[in-house]
Amino acid sequence: MPLLLSREHPVPKDEDVVVKQVSSSLVDAVATFNHSRGKKFPEQRTLAGDAEVTGIGFVSGADVTVRFRPAEPESGIIFVRTDLPNHPRIPAHISRVVERQRRTALSANGATVEMTEHLLAALVGLGIDNAIVELDAPEAPGVDGSSKPFVDAILAAGIVPQGIPRRPFVLFESASVKDGDALVAAHPGPEEHLAITFNLDYPDPAIGKQSLTVTITPEFFRDEIASARTFILEREIEFLRSQGLGTRSTARDLLVFGEDGTLIDNELRYPDECVRHKILDVIGDLALFGRRLHGHVLAHRSGHRLNAALVREITEQSQIEYERRLLTDAPVMDSSQIEQTIPHRFPFMLVDQVLELSPNQHIVAIKNVTYNEPFFTGHWPGKKVMPGVLIIESLAQAAGIMVMQWQGRGYGMVVSMDHVKLRRPVVPGDRLWLECVGVRVKDKTAIIKTTARVNRQIAAEAEMRFVRNDQSDELLSA
Structure with missing residues (x-):
């Protein structure tokens, strides 16, 4: 194409x-x-x-x-x-x-x-x-x-x-x-x-x-x-x-x-x-x-x-x-498939679809920010803005999907973040593009560069460090 x-x-x-x-x-x-x-x-x-x-x-x-x-x-x-x-x-x-x-x-x-x-x-x-x-x-x-x-x-x-x-x-x-x-x-x-x-x-x-x-x-x-x-x-x-x-x-x-x-x-x-x-x-x-x-x-x-x-x-x-x-092709993962990969559930599952995925290397996912998001009730009345920490959380969830349960041996948990920047507000009706690239993925640790965009403008970015958590089966079945 x-x-x-x-x-x-x-x-x-x-x-x-x-x-x-x-x-x-x-x-x-x-x-x-x-x-x-x-x-x-x-x-x-x-x-x-x-x-x-x-x-x-x-x-x-x-x-x-x-x-x-x-x-x-x-x-x-x-x-x-x-x-x-x-x-x-x-x-x-x-x-x-x-x-x-x-x-x-x-x-x-x-x-x-x-x-x-x-x-x-x-x-x-x-x-x-x-x-x-x-x-x-x-x-x-x-x-x-x-x-x-x-x-x-x-x-x-x-x-x-x-x-x-x-x-x-x-x-x-x-x-x-x-x-x-x-x-x-x-x-x-x-x-x-x-x-x-x-x-x-x-x-x-x-x-x-x-x-x-x-x-x-x-x-x-x-x-x-x-x-x-x-x-x-x-x-x-x-x-x-x-x-x-x-x-x-x-x-x-x-x-x-x-x-x-x-x-x-x-x-x-x-x-x-x-x-x-x-x-x-x-x-x-x-x-x-x-x-x-x-x-x-x-x-x-x-x-x-x-x-x-x-x-x-x-x-x-x-x-x-x-x-x-990406928007024309069928998604790589829908919400039900995402639920099988990470432990998050509504209302805290902040990834709707995965559009492209190279395990441990790269992911493109989206979060459709709707007017009915629970956090808009209090953030803020009269001027609804998605909390920056939740934009970062969306990126962390996308990155967690990218490591794909670490080849069946556990899923990733964030232990630190560097170079975190919030660059523009995200409001109801925005489509949040979540992009993550594996800078260094090893057996038990990973450094992942993440970027969230709206209309091709950067909304937030961060470099995240993950460690492998071997309790994935317990959490996914909880």
Whole structure:
């Protein structure tokens, strides 16, 4: 069944850009659907140890140290601003993108990080799924204008598998966005890799036209893409400096082309280095989807803003089609089957249906919040709102179903919760989508990432730790 609708979607202008709170866990769920179609993918990977790179920020001119650290499975890539109080975390996700000229920037929890594209390209290009990226400044170091210094540091630290299958998103239909003459589209292609075609048609003859098609593997990225550097015209860099930007950068830090087309104080690493760098940018921006994209991306005169618009389009369309499919298909479990799995009963059974289930790995369930829920009688008269603790309880029950009585040896009981957040009210008439992903499921313990959504907006989220309770038969028969 197709996961995407083919349509063109105009790029929002700067003043129309709104940062949306979109659940990345639904993207995870769609990726699980891909995985369930019979495809087997490699394990998720993270760093074996810490890696550090220092440099100067191209925008601010600040001294910057970036430190890459290992991260748990299913956590994705998360930036941490260590220079700010409480070390705010910024997920590398399309919902966190804020508009900037000529670069990709992310914002969350009152903090922003800029120039993320080369750093993200290094991680994703090398096949890393989960990482913590600590920065002590508002932007990543520019280093030499490429991903190579990051790649070298990561490879020196080492890369390790994490024992949980990767769940990429395999394109089955096309999506595209355009802005004037610029266009970027994603089409079905290699089901095991990402292929990229980039047509660079720079308006200035100093750079001109270049075209290249590549299939991205860690080895190819390391050898052929990672060292391609940022390029700019001499008059453009002079304008930026007049605005107080890039004041510490020199022509040795990136490719600067003069009015006559000559390269100033530098040499090309490849004859087509400029188009290779544009492919590097695409890889970094596609990382904001939150999962690996498998297919063929074709770009013509695309930049960061257009790349992000494509990611946003794929995310929105995949969510709509995925939800439609789940609601149309017969449920995996109805209420009577749920009663046979967990000990909860009316009025405290807060899961109505299970729509998708991979035991110990992933579940999507729903709770239809009706006007007649008993708790609305007192919470609150005149303004009915579902108690946040009951939203969390709904998630805990869904997670309990996911561990499926621990292969017949007991069911799960919650013993702790971390990163609990209540983000929006849930009221009568809402359909609560309950999504849980097993981060680490062992013989007697499990860590499960949970998210509750209404209309594709996060209502609540928590990371829960379960232990196996071996008294399941007694409780289920009580």
